[in-house]
Amino acid sequence: MNPIFLKQAIEVATSSVRRGGGPFGALVAKDGAVVATGANQVTGTNDPTAHAEVVVIREACKALGSFQLSGCDLYSSCEPCPMCLGAIYWARPARVFFAATHQQASQAGFDDSFIYRQIELPTESRAIPMFRVEDPDANAPFAAWLAKIDRTGY
DSSP states (O other): OOHHHHHHHHHHHHHHHHTTOOSOEEEEEETTEEEEEEEOOHHHHTOTTOOHHHHHHHHHHHHHTSSSOTTEEEEEEEOOOHHHHHHHHHHOOSEEEEEEOHHHHHHTTOOOHHHHHHHHSOGGGSSSOOOOOOOTTTTHHHHHHHHOTTOOOO
16 A cells, blocks of 8 residues: 555545546556546536546556556545446456545535445335346347357456
8 A cells, every 4th residue: 555646546536626526536556656547527527427436447447458457556535436346346456445435425425325225125126216128139249249259358
């Protein structure tokens, strides 16, 4: 853990607020060097997925020429939300370090606890109801994937 990188992620978040963005920042480091930084861009880009961790994962993967962050550390100004947590697991960094807790984010108006509760519910009972629709071709994309000899697994 490099405390300078964590402080830098916090500064990215603070700078984001000064520029009219959300109070979240993140940084990816590899071998003691910063690969990328990212700030929350949700309102500036009208993209609800543009959380700091997602932004920095995209930028770091682009910089590294890889869809995974093997051997990298991710530093975040705040504990990742459920969406970011999913993105982090898909990106597979070695470690994640964060400063503020999700409880602190909640006190500032960023409460994601309802999402955690929604995940536990059956799909049809969620606040946004979700329904599986059976289709005879539903498995076709997976069959094509499994038949593809030169597929890149992830």
